[in-house]
Amino acid sequence: MKNLWSPWRSKYIDSLKEEQSGGGECIFCEAVNKDVADLKNLVVHKSKNTLVLMNLFPYNNGHLMVVPFRHLGSLDQISKEESHEIIDELMLAERVLRKIYNPQGFNIGANLGRAGGAGIDDHIHFHILPRWNGDTNFMPVIGEVKVISKDLLETKKRLLSGYEEILKK
DSSP: OOOOOOHHHHHHHHHHHHHHHTTOOOHHHHHHTSOTTOTTSOEEEEOSSEEEEEOSSOSSTTOEEEEESSOOOSGGGSOHHHHHHHHHHHHHHHHHHHHHHOOSEEEEEOOOSTTTTOSSOSSOOEEEEEEOTTOOOHHHHHSSOOOOOSOHHHHHHHHHHHHHHHHHO
């Protein structure tokens, strides 16, 4: 069996634990009140029950998360209305990411619970990652670094433009 190591992931998870143990509110709950147009935050789209935000530590350019407004820890707590909206938002995010980045594929899913790999395990969220053939290379394995070629601010500007264009149709 071969092992792939991602030391940046554990540093990220540890930083979230430190943040949350300081008595602060859940970062997803805080994001609910953020303005999409404010380029100082990662929120790129809001609907009635959900928001879409960029991952601060993306696996790839355009790594987005769809998050219900309500602080829910498991799938069985999501209402039918929320579950339909989550799927609708994942579909919309796919369209936006296809337009902006033209990926060759996607990973879409949720990590449930700490043991399931969730960095934030008490507020369920769904990831959508654009993928390209050959986007995994030696850098994370050998160099312990993930190369993200786009600045987060530039990515947010492109995502806002993409959402605006697609939602006008």
